[in-house]
Amino acid sequence: MAAALEADLTCAVCWDFFQDPVLLSCGHNFCRVCLDWSWKEVEEGFLCPKCETRFQQRHFHPNPQLGKIVEKARQLGLEARDGGAEDSMCPRHKEKLKLYCREDQALICVVCDRSQEHARHRAVPVEEAAQEYKAQFRRQQEVLKAESSSQEAFTASEGRRLGMLLALTRTEKQRVASTFQRLHRLLQEKERLLLTGLGGVAQGVEQLRRETASRLQQRATLLHGLVVELEEKCQRPDAEFLKDAESTLNKYEKMRLSELAPAPTAELEQSLRHHSCKRRGLWDEMSASRESLTLDAASAHPGLVVSPDRHSVWHGNGWSRPPSDHHRFFPAACILGSEGFSSGRHHWEVEVGGEDGWAVGVARESVRRRSGPMELQPQHGVWAMELGQYQFLPTPGLPPEAAPSRRPRRIQVCLDYEGGRVAFSDAENLTPLFTFRASFTETLFPFFWLWAPSAHITLCP
16 A cells, blocks of 8 residues: 555655645646756647646646645555464464474474474474574575665666656657647748649639630631632633732732740749759758768868857958968869768758859868869869859859759758759759759768858758
């Protein structure tokens, strides 16, 4: 009963007596601190740490009555009571059993001790034998108490540890559910926007199809009328027929050869390509491994300043002399990321600042660092997009996949190593900017070039 009472007064999270207990609507009690810890970082869909009942709101009731019961239980203890043994009589001789036979390990009377059965046995008084065994029992009792205490401590420790692990698991399960609920809403919103846009394209195509069918029907009616008119002219007398035969033929020939202008589909096709590119960009973002990059300060041009967390870089006040370390870029104001990739799909986002004068992309590990002007071209081991007056590399003036409506503040770089692709898009609306196709054979590193004094770059977390 004591064990059951203790279980009722124990928190299922910390496995200890309740402290400042609170009650959930499902009927389970927890320490206020334990419940706050379990619901940390959870915005919706709160779960009971014990039965996993889901609540829409973060709500519980204080339970001061249970707190009083717990306090009283702490002050109570259990007492053991030992019972005494009753004297018994020898069933054979009706004498008191005052002796203990060591060989037979049995109580005997004085008559039994003198009998032939116990003649050669060692017998001692009951009190003496009892004291000897009690001493042995006490020694064994101390050993067992020590083992029991150790076992109880271990059991309590394991219970708390496993209870904490269970609570951590339930909390993480709750956080995963909350995270995926937010992702579902985000994907549903993106799906709604894409489908709405494609619905508009479909309506435009349907309207254009109806207009084109109407125009073609009108032309068919016109051509049929011309056929009837020519048949009528052929029925006239020869003299009247020949008056304007040549001019009539020329007029009808021109009308026959005239063609309807093709339907204006260029704008609709461009809109369809734009939505398709956004869909591919969303897939790249969801399927690629989002990298948490840092900058390799050891590779930076000596005139660049790298932030202590190695997430940002900008121009400093200058530098005194060329570096002796050939690992650094010079004279180009470039820097690489610390992490290299030789397989898989990866993407990262870069926040770019300044009116122009920056380039982002990837570069081979063997890219030339101590040379003349930087060559931002694949044959030189660099796949990058540069912003001067919107130049898309490697060939200046090469049109992007979809012309951006504004200068992007955040660039998303997607690398598909096995697929041989480096894609750039506006990270805020996933509008594609440019894509390189290549065959990679060595490790690629994130690459950044700040060739204008006002340019600065920050890696997005």
